Amino acid sequence: xxxxxxxxxxxxxxxxSERLEITRPxxxxxxxxxxxxxxxxxxxxxxxxxxxxxxSLSGAALAELLRRGIPVSLLGWNxxxxxxxxxxxxxxxxxRLRQYRSNxxxxxxxxxxxxxxxxxxxxxxRCLQRFAANRKLDVAPTLEHLGALLSDTYxxxxxxxxxxxxxxxxxxxxxxxxxxxxxxxxxxxxTTRPPLNAVNACLSFGSTLLYHEAVSAVxxxxxxxALGFLHVTEDGxxxxxxxxxxxxxxxLIEALALDLFSHQILEEKHFHPREGGIYLNDxxxxxxxxxxxxxxxxxxxxxxxxxxxxxxxxxxxxxxALKRALEQPEGFEAFxxx
Numbered sequence: 617x618x619x620x621x622x623x624x625x626x627x628x629x630x631x632x633s634e635r636l637e638i639t640r641p642x643x644x645x646x647x648x649x650x651x652x653x654x655x656x657x658x659x660x661x662x663x664x665x666x667x668x669x670x671x672s673l674s675g676a677a678l679a680e681l682l683r684r685g686i687p688v689s690l691l692g693w694n695x696x697x698x699x700x701x702x703x704x705x706x707x708x709x710x711x712r713l714r715q716y717r718s719n720x721x722x723x724x725x726x727x728x729x730x731x732x733x734x735x736x737x738x739x740x741x742r743c744l745q746r747f748a749a750n751r752k753l754d755v756a757p758t759l760e761h762l763g764a765l766l767s768d769t770y771x772x773x774x775x776x777x778x779x780x781x782x783x784x785x786x787x788x789x790x791x792x793x794x795x796x797x798x799x800x801x802x803x804x805x806x807t808t809r810p811p812l813n814a815v816n817a818c819l820s821f822g823s824t825l826l827y828h829e830a831v832s833a834v835x836x837x838x839x840x841x842a843l844g845f846l847h848v849t850e851d852g853x854x855x856x857x858x859x860x861x862x863x864x865x866x867x868l869i870e871a872l873a874l875d876l877f878s879h880q881i882l883e884e885k886h887f888h889p890r891e892g893g894i895y896l897n898d899x900x901x902x903x904x905x906x907x908x909x910x911x912x913x914x915x916x917x918x919x920x921x922x923x924x925x926x927x928x929x930x931x932x933x934x935x936x937a938l939k940r941a942l943e944q945p946e947g948f949e950a951f952x953x954x
Contacts, residue, residue, distance in 0.1 A: 619662075636657040726774070728845045810891065826861050937949060
């Protein structure tokens with residue numbers, strides 16, 4: 617159980633010996649609805665804890681989690697992260713100096729950003745090929761268009777040009793991607809703040825989970841997650857984390873959303889309108905997180921890594937690859953799916 621998620625706002629989390637004890641009031645549908653529900657999570661099996669607002673976490677439990685190097689994230693009612701408790705990491709002043717110098721080097725930034733965009737477009741093409749394998753949909757024109765844009769990324773001489781190719785690829789990809797959704801869940805365009813339908817709610821929530829996982833991974837390895845290459849460095853966001861998750865979006869977030877709707881794991885009852893948007897409710901978020909974790913931890917043989925791995929390991933390897941690139945830029949490779 618690398619990630620434990622406590623989504624019930626009435627839950628209480630306490631430390632008992634070397635495990636977390638999680639209790640919540642009984643609910644309709646429980647075997648004994650009049651009795652509290654208790655679950656235990658051994659700390660040795662835990663890598664990360666996500667807690668919804670309204671739940672309570674004891675000071676002793678928080679201290680032990682941080683002592684063991686386990687980050688804790690607080691999730692708002694709308695699925696947005698409110699903040700993190702990060703374990704103390706060793707000082708990495710020399711590495712951060714290398715990172716700051718590299719961030720000011722335009723050629724280095726273009727090289728890294730180009731690798732990330734190329735990997736994202738490559739993965740978009742591969743995902744569409746897989747989606748179409750068992751469906752009678754002609755994706756050949758879209759694949760050809762994405763292939764041309766992929767070739768163009770290698771010739772980009774500026775970041776603005778590169779971002780233009782990325783945007784054009786995303787627009788064409790999502791038009792084709794939407795054809796694989798069930799008719800009950802139409803998708804016209806990507807909307808984020810707020811998400812305006814159930815599909816956008818899933819894409820936004822999944823992106824938030826992945827983004828904050830990348831932030832924790834970058835922090836843990838001594839780098840500054842605010843200094844981006846593809847995404848402009850600016851106050852109020854962790855731009856490097858946004859950079860690193862781009863190749864993972866088609867493989868994880870968008871593929872997962874299709875599965876959730878196609879297999880009716882998520883239905884209309886798992887969403888609710890609030891403050892002008894559509895959001896997953898508590899049960900919907902719980903279902904999403906279970907499937908997200910399964911996909912992140914599912915082992916596969918990577919043709920590019922040359923060994924068995926998981927998407928979570930590949931995300932962590934991407935952070936390490938960027939760190940190595942601060943000394944040897946030519947060796948940087950972004951995540952590519954089989």
